[in-house]
Amino acid sequence: xxxxxxxxxxxxxxxxxxxxxxxxxxxxxxxxxxxxxxxxxxxxxxxxxxxxxxxxxxxxxxxxxxxxxxxxxxxxxxxxxxxxxxxxxxxxxxxxxxxxxxxxxxxxxxxxxxxxxxxxxxxxxxxxxxxxxxxxxxxxxxxxxxxxxxxxxxxxxxxxxxxxxxxxxxxxxxxxxxxxxxxxxxxxxxxxxxxxxxxxxxxxxxxxxxxxxxxxxxxxxxxxxxxxxxxxxxxxxxxxxxxxxxxxxxxxxxxxxxxxxxxxxxxxxxxxxxxxxxxxxxxxxxxxxxxxxxxxxxxxxxxxxxxxxxxxxxxxxxxxxxxxxxxxxxxxxxxxxxxxxxxxxxxxxxxxxxxxxxxxxxxxxxxxxxxx
Amino acid sequence: xxxxxxxxxxxxxxxxxxxxxxxxxxxxxxxxxxxxxxxxxxxxxxxxxxxxxxxxxxxxxxxxxxxxxxxxxxxxxxxxxxxxxxxxxxxxxxxxxxxxxxxxxxxxxxxxxxxxxxxxxxxxxxxxxxxxxxxxxxxxxxxxxxxxxxxxxxxxxxxxxxxxxxxxxxxxxxxxxxxxxxxxxxxxxxxxxxxxxxxxxxxxxxxxxxxxxxxxxxxxxxxxxxxxxxxxxxxxxxxxxxxxxxxxxxxxxxxxxxxxxxxx
Numbered sequence: 001x002x003x004x005x006x007x008x009x010x011x012x013x014x015x016x017x018x019x020x021x022x023x024x025x026x027x028x029x030x031x032x033x034x035x036x037x038x039x040x041x042x043x044x045x046x047x048x049x050x051x052x053x054x055x056x057x058x059x060x061x062x063x064x065x066x067x068x069x070x071x072x073x074x075x076x077x078x079x080x081x082x083x084x085x086x087x088x089x090x091x092x093x094x095x096x097x098x099x100x101x102x103x104x105x106x107x108x109x110x111x112x113x114x115x116x117x118x119x120x121x122x123x124x125x126x127x128x129x130x131x132x133x134x135x136x137x138x139x140x141x142x143x144x145x146x147x148x149x150x151x152x153x154x155x156x157x158x159x160x161x162x163x164x165x166x167x168x169x170x171x172x173x174x175x176x177x178x179x180x181x182x183x184x185x186x187x188x189x190x191x192x193x194x195x196x197x198x199x200x201x202x203x204x205x206x207x208x209x210x211x212x213x214x215x216x217x218x219x220x221x222x223x224x225x226x227x228x229x230x231x232x233x234x235x236x237x238x239x240x241x242x243x244x245x246x247x248x249x250x251x252x253x254x255x256x257x258x259x260x261x262x263x264x265x266x267x268x269x270x271x272x273x274x275x276x277x278x279x280x281x282x283x284x285x286x287x288x289x290x291x292x293x294x295x296x297x298x299x300x301x302x303x304x305x306x307x308x309x310x311x312x313x314x315x316x317x318x319x320x321x322x323x324x325x326x327x328x329x330x331x332x333x334x335x336x337x338x339x340x341x342x343x344x345x346x347x348x349x350x351x352x353x354x355x356x357x358x359x360x361x362x363x364x365x366x367x368x369x370x371x372x
Numbered sequence: 373x374x375x376x377x378x379x380x381x382x383x384x385x386x387x388x389x390x391x392x393x394x395x396x397x398x399x400x401x402x403x404x405x406x407x408x409x410x411x412x413x414x415x416x417x418x419x420x421x422x423x424x425x426x427x428x429x430x431x432x433x434x435x436x437x438x439x440x441x442x443x444x445x446x447x448x449x450x451x452x453x454x455x456x457x458x459x460x461x462x463x464x465x466x467x468x469x470x471x472x473x474x475x476x477x478x479x480x481x482x483x484x485x486x487x488x489x490x491x492x493x494x495x496x497x498x499x500x501x502x503x504x505x506x507x508x509x510x511x512x513x514x515x516x517x518x519x520x521x522x523x524x525x526x527x528x529x530x531x532x533x534x535x536x537x538x539x540x541x542x543x544x545x546x547x548x549x550x551x552x553x554x555x556x557x558x559x560x561x562x563x564x565x566x567x568x569x570x571x572x573x574x575x576x577x578x579x580x581x582x583x584x585x586x587x588x589x590x591x592x593x594x595x596x597x598x599x600x601x602x603x604x605x606x607x608x609x610x611x612x613x614x615x616x617x618x619x620x621x622x623x624x625x626x627x628x629x630x631x632x633x634x635x636x
Contacts, residue, residue, distance in 0.1 A: 135626065136624060137627050
């Protein structure tokens with residue numbers, strides 16, 4: 001099993017609980033921001049040294065929730081500081097962007113890193129559509145067409161044109177082409193059945209960022225497998241990525257306390273504004289089909305569940321290193337995924353604790369799980 | 373769409389107003405230049421029933437006893453909403469001088485105002501802001517980025533002296549500290565619109581309102597001076613239409629065909 005160390009890069013200087021969206025950026029202190037970027041990037045470098053196979057970043061806009069408006073900048077920064085870890089951009093929010101630019105930047109990263117890119121191509125969460133003034137109703141259509149166009153841009157040896165529903169180009173021939181052949185592995189978010197089937201149609205990896213419960217995950221994985229079969233291929237464990245939040249300490253109570261406070265801070269201080277914009281989008285557009293509604297209801301419900309209940313459900317990694325090993329084994333036993341995406345920096349969990357957790361992972365957890 | 377002129381007899385006195393269109397009522401409060409049937413104002417009447425009263429003292433009308441301040445003018449418009457529009461709370465769009473009045477209307481009579489659009493509102497320029505030159509050429513240069521876009525038949529300088537006299541009756545300061553302390557009383561979903569090249573109302577006014585109001589969005593109209601309705605009539609009319617039609621959902625792009633537009 002492979003392990004990703006994922007970072008959302010939250011801005012932890014914000015103290016008040018607010019529901020305004022967007023949050024006024026007068027609250028952003030650039031000096032603190034610089035310090036946070038340094039700390040977060042250093043933790044990613046540390047994670048590679050500790051044995052993590054991937055380093056993960058992603059894209060969010062106009063929010064203290066995550067400071068990566070362009071995750072490719074983070075990935076590019078990591079290239080000279082790391083050597084072997086895959087750079088998993090999970091991902092770029094394709095419907096918001098110019099797909100040719102997405103293809104170009106991923107190709108640049110892939111060449112510069114010597115073929116270490118995992119290319120996340122995601123739809124994004126509702127507020128991003130307000131931020132970039134893209135019609136939410138078009139999100140599925142744009143994502144599907146853009147992925148086909150991006151693959152074409154990566155693989156076509158001769159200049160070509162594209163006349164689509166959402167994108168039109170008279171001539172495309174990107175420089176550079178990617179290093180990986182035929183192109184970098186694509187990952188898509190599969191938090192609802194529609195998305196899982198689209199991912200299978202595109203031959204993308206199955207990514208599940210929000211593990212609500214095992215039955216829900218199995219249902220999505222099954223839909224993905226069925227769709228893949230219909231499209232002539234059979235997924236292996238390496239095609240599945242399950243994200244897990246982790247809070248590890250030799251002191252179990254401390255691990256729980258940190259996660260409890262981190263989740264509160266994340267939901268109420270960093271995420272209050274997002275929910276405001278999300279509510280507008282979900283109420284006023286067709287962004288949300290039944291599956292998506294279920295996803296957001298599940299996420300909201302999960303945010304209110306106690307850490308102890310999450311532990312009992314088996315959908316979080318929290319406790320001593322020994323407990324963490326057993327918890328990850330349990331998830332593997334239930335779902336059989338080949339990749340785990342670990343997020344340790346939940347809200348305002350102190351960075352010194354994150355440094356310690358990475359060390360513990362490297363010394364006591366990864367060696368016992370990599371063979372799975 | 374042409375406006376018709378009417379007279380309303382209110383408790384405070386007789387008021388002239390213009391009216392056009394159909395649909396949801398919209399109270400339009402004119403700028404210091406008086407009521408002008410700009411393209412933007414005409415477009416509004418394609419979507420709403422627009423009521424555009426003339427502030428007493430403007431455009432040949434008489435001042436009314438007891439209506440001698442922005443606050444009392446706002447009280448007059450509260451009466452107008454009840455007695456003429458007859459559908460409180462009403463949506464309100466105030467432009468410049470009218471925006472100042474509209475802010476007082478929403479602060480003093482929150483039950484009368486539904487959604488509020490303040491278009492380059494006067495009276496809230498930190499430091500007091502700039503005065504309007506009396507010289508016609510200088511005035512046009514200051515107010516409009518594209519004065520050549522002034523539609524035929526509209527004379528922004530008409531009744532200038534009388535309008536100016538009325539403004540001086542109503543406005544005592546370029547920065548109304550009393551209003552600033554009352555902004556928190558405004559409960560309306562609000563939109564602040566400001567031209568990127570406004571030489572009269574500073575960007576600080578928009579920033580102040582964005583900071584102080586409870587439910588507010590702030591939008592710059594690119595390539596427009598203070599005379600937004602002349603410089604960029606289509607942009608300001610579309611913003612107003614979208615805001616008053618969709619409410620808070622106007623934040624969300626409605627798509628190419630607008631087929632899934634959710635209205636209020």
